[in-house]
Amino acid sequence: MASSSDYVTLVSNDGFSFVVQRSAACISPVIKRMLDPKGAFMEARDNTCTLQNINGMVLEKVCEYVYYHEKHKDARDVPDMDFPTELCLELLMASDYLNI
Amino acid sequence: MSLPSSPPLLPEQDLPTLPTFAPIASASNAGLRALNRKRQLSDYGSPSSDPPLFSDTTSDGGDASHYEEQPRRKRLVRGPWWNVGKGRGQSLRRSMAKTERLRNGDSGVWMGSDESEASSDCLISSQQRMQELAMQDMADEEMSSDETLPNAEALAARLVHGCVDKGKEVVDLSDRGLIHLSNATLAPLHQLIRPSFVGVTHPPSEDEFSPLTPSIQLFLSRNQLTALPLELFNLTNISVLSLRNNDLQHLSPAIARLNKLKELNIAGNNISYLPWELLELLDRRGKHRQITVRPNPLIEPCDLSGPSPLPKANFTRVMQTEELARCTDTRDTVNNLRCKYVAEQGTLSMRGELELRLKLGRMLRIQYLQEASKAGRELKLCREELIYLASSAVQYFRGDGTPLRRTGSQHAGGEEFAACLDPTATAPSGSGSASTAPSLFELALHSLQTNFNLQDFLPKMSTFPGISSSLASAIRLAAANTHGLGNETCSTCGKHFIIARAEWMEYWFHGWSSQRELTSEAVLPFLRRVCSWGCARPSEAGEFRC
Ligand SMILES: [Zn+2]
Numbered sequence: 001m002a003s004s005s006d007y008v009t010l011v012s013n014d015g016f017s018f019v020v021q022r023s024a025a026c027i028s029p030v031i032k033r034m035l036d037p038k039g040a041f042m043e044a045r046d047n048t049c050t051l052q053n054i055n056g057m058v059l060e061k062v063c064e065y066v067y068y069h070e071k072h073k074d075a076r077d078v079p080d081m082d083f084p085t086e087l088c089l090e091l092l093m094a095s096d097y098l099n100i
Numbered sequence: 101m102s103l104p105s106s107p108p109l110l111p112e113q114d115l116p117t118l119p120t121f122a123p124i125a126s127a128s129n130a131g132l133r134a135l136n137r138k139r140q141l142s143d144y145g146s147p148s149s150d151p152p153l154f155s156d157t158t159s160d161g162g163d164a165s166h167y168e169e170q171p172r173r174k175r176l177v178r179g180p181w182w183n184v185g186k187g188r189g190q191s192l193r194r195s196m197a198k199t200e201r202l203r204n205g206d207s208g209v210w211m212g213s214d215e216s217e218a219s220s221d222c223l224i225s226s227q228q229r230m231q232e233l234a235m236q237d238m239a240d241e242e243m244s245s246d247e248t249l250p251n252a253e254a255l256a257a258r259l260v261h262g263c264v265d266k267g268k269e270v271v272d273l274s275d276r277g278l279i280h281l282s283n284a285t286l287a288p289l290h291q292l293i294r295p296s297f298v299g300v301t302h303p304p305s306e307d308e309f310s311p312l313t314p315s316i317q318l319f320l321s322r323n324q325l326t327a328l329p330l331e332l333f334n335l336t337n338i339s340v341l342s343l344r345n346n347d348l349q350h351l352s353p354a355i356a357r358l359n360k361l362k363e364l365n366i367a368g369n370n371i372s373y374l375p376w377e378l379l380e381l382l383d384r385r386g387k388h389r390q391i392t393v394r395p396n397p398l399i400e401p402c403d404l405s406g407p408s409p410l411p412k413a414n415f416t417r418v419m420q421t422e423e424l425a426r427c428t429d430t431r432d433t434v435n436n437l438r439c440k441y442v443a444e445q446g447t448l449s450m451r452g453e454l455e456l457r458l459k460l461g462r463m464l465r466i467q468y469l470q471e472a473s474k475a476g477r478e479l480k481l482c483r484e485e486l487i488y489l490a491s492s493a494v495q496y497f498r499g500d501g502t503p504l505r506r507t508g509s510q511h512a513g514g515e516e517f518a519a520c521l522d523p524t525a526t527a528p529s530g531s532g533s534a535s536t537a538p539s540l541f542e543l544a545l546h547s548l549q550t551n552f553n554l555q556d557f558l559p560k561m562s563t564f565p566g567i568s569s570s571l572a573s574a575i576r577l578a579a580a581n582t583h584g585l586g587n588e589t590c591s592t593c594g595k596h597f598i599i600a601r602a603e604w605m606e607y608w609f610h611g612w613s614s615q616r617e618l619t620s621e622a623v624l625p626f627l628r629r630v631c632s633w634g635c636a637r638p639s640e641a642g643e644f645r646c
Binding site: 027053062065068069070072073074075076078080081083085088089091092093094095096098099100 | 498499500532534535536537538539540541543544545546547548551552566567568570571575634
């Protein structure tokens with residue numbers, strides 16, 4: 001069954017798609033809700049989540065972050081994550097939207 | 101399908117830069133920002149760093165050869181600038197009424213004029229004159245309307261300059277009717293040096309420099325201050341700070357910067373809780389520090405009025421030292437006491453619980469001290485005990501700083517900081533919710549804060565598409581921190597953060613070991629704020645500071 005897949009696909013508004021671990025992606029309550037098999041969203045059926053307001057460059061960083069978070073969630077000293085400064089406002093808005 | 105509360109699309113471009121964000125997005129703005137900062141610093145930092153001497157030569161050194169051919173006669177002008185030229189006294193003083201002028205005004209330097217008589221005059225008795233002038237001003241103030249005369253803060257600024265001029269370490273601004281105090285007024289205190297009585301026949305050695313570091317005593321008592329200027333917390337040479345009888349509602353965590361503080365008085369304000377950093381200040385071992393907090397409307401963990409619910413004979417009795425030494429598991433002992441109480445008297449009230457915890461903390465502390473002395477370690481003790489009692493329920497915040505809804509109704513109304521037995525009961529569940537990793541929101545906000553001039557961006561923010569109100573307030577906070585005292589420090593891990601992810605109140609006993617029962621006078625509330633949900637770890641029963 002596809003709905004219980006360990007991986008999900010996140011698609012940006014400009015058509016880039018990223019395959020990420022479900023557990024990592026679901027730190028975002030928004031993505032989690034969209035992928036909830038019990039929910040009413042179409043996304044849950046094919047495990048694909050289209051984010052209409054996030055472009056490919058930003059979504060790539062978002063994916064990098066969810067893995068960073070997955071890796072460091074139990075760590076004591078967490079190193080900061082770097083990203084290009086010109087992306088920071090868009091990343092801020094994306095993280096605000098995704099609640100991560 | 102529409103996404104809930106999704107920001108509108110960003111303007112589409114081939115390059116994912118920030119389209120309407122040009123003024124702050126370009127790299128060249130880094131320089132602009134540095135400039136802005138510089139200007140800010142020089143606003144109040146520079147003038148009185150000069151010695152009270154001034155050369156009035158107008159050549160700015162641009163034409164060195166010309167300068168050598170025709171050396172100009174330099175004239176030295178000593179003393180406060182407002183003393184120079186009797187005829188100007190009136191207008192000068194009037195101009196001092198404007199704080200703006202005063203900001204750039206100088207204590208010991210006057211840009212020399214062309215009248216030579218006046219300047220030689222000044223060399224004679226500048227100090228005496230200054231005093232006369234100050235007296236005259238005060239008399240004037242009482243007699244006539246306050247429109248033409250210096251306001252409270254201008255007078256305070258003059259007193260500060262006077263102290264800097266004379267190397268006077270006691271800066272008494274109490275009872276001045278101050279309702280506001282600006283950075284510029286206090287900034288000259290950075291230039292205060294202790295007067296040296298060593299002959300100036302030779303250049304001072306390193307040893308002779310250190311006694312020049314002043315030990316500033318700043319008295320701001322009996323004014324109507326509702327806030328403190330940030331500059332105050334940069335004056336690290338303050339040893340005595342009295343804020344008694346003002347209208348302060350909070351004490352900034354930045355108080356911890358004043359690490360030479362020996363005496364702090366915040367009594368008689370409108371303060372309902374203390375910053376966590378003050379606990380650290382109370383705790384610094386071996387340093388005798390007098391901190392006066394009461395009276396203030398400090399919040400209480402629970403009702404502490406009336407007698408203790410614990411029966412005296414069995415519960416609050418003083419443990420003998422030998423008895424304690426035999427006591428292998430102190431926590432068990434206290435648990436047994438709790439069970440005994442419940443069996444004999446019924447449910448233990450919060451007050452009773454706190455008193456048991458106080459007892460536990462005391463026992464553990466004494467045991468710790470006994471072990472330390474057995475091991476031959478010498479401990480410099482605080483004269484007062486500092487023992488953790490309880491925490492309020494932890495309030496968790498989302499990445500953007502908005503509060504997570506609390507479950508249960510026990511926190512309604514003004515009870516939000518009441519002590520509870522399980523402070524982390526409402527902790528968010530799910531994968532990664534106990535993480536100490538920063539949120540993407542925090543990381544991006546921090547990057548925005550360090551790489552761009554947010555002050556420039558703020559006015560344009562409302563026109564920028566897709567910025568939610570919580571995001572806007574987060575950006576405003578980040579901007580304020582840049583120009584203020586920096587970001588907050590996590591009370592658990594020490595990391596700096598912009599958006600707090602959790603906060604709670606901790607109640608600590610601060611009093612004498614002879615005190616058997618809890619009274620509200622002996623309990624202090626400290627607000628703890630942390631960087632992540634994972635750092636939301638309140639202190640545990642039995643914790644103490646020595
Ligand atoms: Zn932390």
